[in-house]
Amino acid sequence: MTLTVFLTNTFYALALAMNMFVIASGLNLIFGVLRVINFAHGMFYMFGAYIIFTVTKTWGAPFWIGVLASGAGLAVIALVIERFLLRRLYDKEHLMQLLFTFAIVLLMSDAAKMIWGTDQYSVGYPPALKGAVRLGPTIVPQYLVFLCIVGPLLAIAMWLAVDRTRWGRIVRAATQDREMLSALGVNVPAVYAMVFTIGSALAGIGGALAAPRIALAPGMDATIINECFIIVIIGGLGNMWGSFLGALAFGFVVQFGTIFVPNWQDVLPYLLMLAVLLIRPWGLLGRPELSR
Amino acid sequence: MVDANSRAELTVDAIHTAYGLSQVLFGISIRVDPGECVALIGRNGVGKTTTMRSIMGLTPPRQGKVMWKGQDIARLPPYKICQLGIGFVPEERRIFPELSVWENLDIARRPAKAGKQGWSEPEVFALFPDLEGIRDRRGGVLSGGQQQMLTIARTLMGNPELLLLDEPSEGLAPLIVEQLRDKVAQLKATGLSIVLAEQNLEFVLSLADRVYILEKGEVRYTGTPADLRANQDIVKQYLTV
Numbered sequence: 008m009t010l011t012v013f014l015t016n017t018f019y020a021l022a023l024a025m026n027m028f029v030i031a032s033g034l035n036l037i038f039g040v041l042r043v044i045n046f047a048h049g050m051f052y053m054f055g056a057y058i059i060f061t062v063t064k065t066w067g068a069p070f071w072i073g074v075l076a077s078g079a080g081l082a083v084i085a086l087v088i089e090r091f092l093l094r095r096l097y098d099k100e101h102l103m104q105l106l107f108t109f110a111i112v113l114l115m116s117d118a119a120k121m122i123w124g125t126d127q128y129s130v131g132y133p134p135a136l137k138g139a140v141r142l143g144p145t146i147v148p149q150y151l152v153f154l155c156i157v158g159p160l161l162a163i164a165m166w167l168a169v170d171r172t173r174w175g176r177i178v179r180a181a182t183q184d185r186e187m188l189s190a191l192g193v194n195v196p197a198v199y200a201m202v203f204t205i206g207s208a209l210a211g212i213g214g215a216l217a218a219p220r221i222a223l224a225p226g227m228d229a230t231i232i233n234e235c236f237i238i239v240i241i242g243g244l245g246n247m248w249g250s251f252l253g254a255l256a257f258g259f260v261v262q263f264g265t266i267f268v269p270n271w272q273d274v275l276p277y278l279l280m281l282a283v284l285l286i287r288p289w290g291l292l293g294r295p296e297l298s299r
Numbered sequence: 300m301v302d303a304n305s306r307a308e309l310t311v312d313a314i315h316t317a318y319g320l321s322q323v324l325f326g327i328s329i330r331v332d333p334g335e336c337v338a339l340i341g342r343n344g345v346g347k348t349t350t351m352r353s354i355m356g357l358t359p360p361r362q363g364k365v366m367w368k369g370q371d372i373a374r375l376p377p378y379k380i381c382q383l384g385i386g387f388v389p390e391e392r393r394i395f396p397e398l399s400v401w402e403n404l405d406i407a408r409r410p411a412k413a414g415k416q417g418w419s420e421p422e423v424f425a426l427f428p429d430l431e432g433i434r435d436r437r438g439g440v441l442s443g444g445q446q447q448m449l450t451i452a453r454t455l456m457g458n459p460e461l462l463l464l465d466e467p468s469e470g471l472a473p474l475i476v477e478q479l480r481d482k483v484a485q486l487k488a489t490g491l492s493i494v495l496a497e498q499n500l501e502f503v504l505s506l507a508d509r510v511y512i513l514e515k516g517e518v519r520y521t522g523t524p525a526d527l528r529a530n531q532d533i534v535k536q537y538l539t540v
Contacts, residue, residue, distance in 0.1 A: 179397060180395045187395070188406070189357075189381075190378075191453065191457060192407065192409050194376075
């Protein structure tokens with residue numbers, strides 16, 4: 008492997024990892040606070056990608072408006088789902104929540120076919136980021152450089168919000184003892200609604216950002232939800248920096264696996280998860296539940 | 300049995316409370332006047348904690364009313380009851396273990412009623428000086444005494460007008476219990492109304508204005524600490540293990 012090939016692939020791995028981080032961080036946030044495993048997260052991602060297609064291709068709006076529309080669209084969908092349906096299930100067993108989010112997948116999957124049909128679409132790079140950038144001996148698409156910047160920025164923003172603001176302190180307290188938190192005057196259901204909305208908006212934005220580098224077609228939700236779960240589990244459930252590391256590990260394994268062992272491409276992420284779980288069953292940055 | 304005494308700030312009127320199928324309270328009625336310290340005493344499992352959880356909305360009563368300043372709060376969610384001026388200090392302390400001491404205080408912060416001197420960090424640290432030195436320590440690593448101070452301080456940050464104190468002396472060393480008694484006396488002196496659930500009779504008798512003795516989810520005796528001291532039969536019947 009030449010240095011150029013190595014650098015190029017490192018870069019593609021980073022871009023993939025950062026795109027995945029945007030999506031997985033939303034799933035992780037929702038699980039960390041609400042303890043709900045949201046199977047519909049992949050579907051939210053797919054809707055984000057479809058929405059940006061409609062907004063930019065059909066309506067001709069700029070790419071950035073499309074990204075915002077995807078985030079806002081999923082925020083609205085999530086808020087409606089949380090307020091009217093999901094909130095009734097917080098006190099129920101996990102199986103009920105799983106079945107519920109799976110039902111959302113089925114409903115939205117058919118809704119997507121009704122709205123967008125079963126054709127394959129593509130979005131293309133936004134005009135401002137169509138070019139290429141010389142990175143040492145290699146040349147890479149500008150848009151992927153942009154993705155590599157977005158990921159760390161989002162991670163830092165989330166870290167600041169959760170670690171350094173009163174809202175973040177309340178969110179962290181909600182993960183530890185929601186009953187006590189409500190006795191201290193905090194409207195915990197409103198906190199839950201906000202977290203579910205933000206986490207889902209991240210899926211929508213992640214889908215919009217992924218749209219230029221992938222083909223949009225039914226079924227794209229199923230792959231992504233598996234990959235997001237792998238990333239979140241590798242990193243440690245509920246741990247934001249864990250998801251960041253998980254996304255990096257995922258990006259590198261997938262990108263370099265495709266080159267070295269192309270036949271194993273689909274299995275590699277699972278092998279990665281298996282390896283991590285054998286060494287640290289609670290994930291890279293997670294902590295054993297007992298210490299809580 | 301709504302009391303004719305309209306001075307009462309809190310009137311718990313014949314509440315029945317159950318956890319699922321197991322009923323714990325059978326028509327408990329208590330009254331708290333402004334600035335009064337009322338004690339709920341009785342052995343383990345008689346319904347002291349459940350009475351407090353019912354007032355706070357954590358385990359809403361199935362029947363009966365909880366009147367707070369003329370409003371029935373029995374069906375309100377806990378956060379609204381807190382915002383109306385009732386603060387709960389649970390027996391298990393329930394410090395957020397992953398949050399620092401200061402963060403535990405910060406999330407409970409609520410503005411004081413207009414025109415009142417409110418609680419914020421300086422006042423809280425003046426009352427519990429030990430907390431100031433450990434303000435960056437994680438809640439989960441504090442000693443029992445520190446946790447008890449913090450859980451009271453945290454509730455004070457919400458500027459309650461009525462404090463529900465559940466078994467504050469539980470599991471603390473005698474010296475710490477003595478300090479804690481002084482702190483609660485100081486709080487009472489500020490005019491804060493207090494409902495105190497306790498098993499430690501001395502702790503109760505030195506602080507309370509009135510005492511309710513509970514047994515099997517009912518009030519069995521009401522009186523002043525002086526009445527109770529004079530009536531050793533009652534003490535033997537309901538309190539001695």
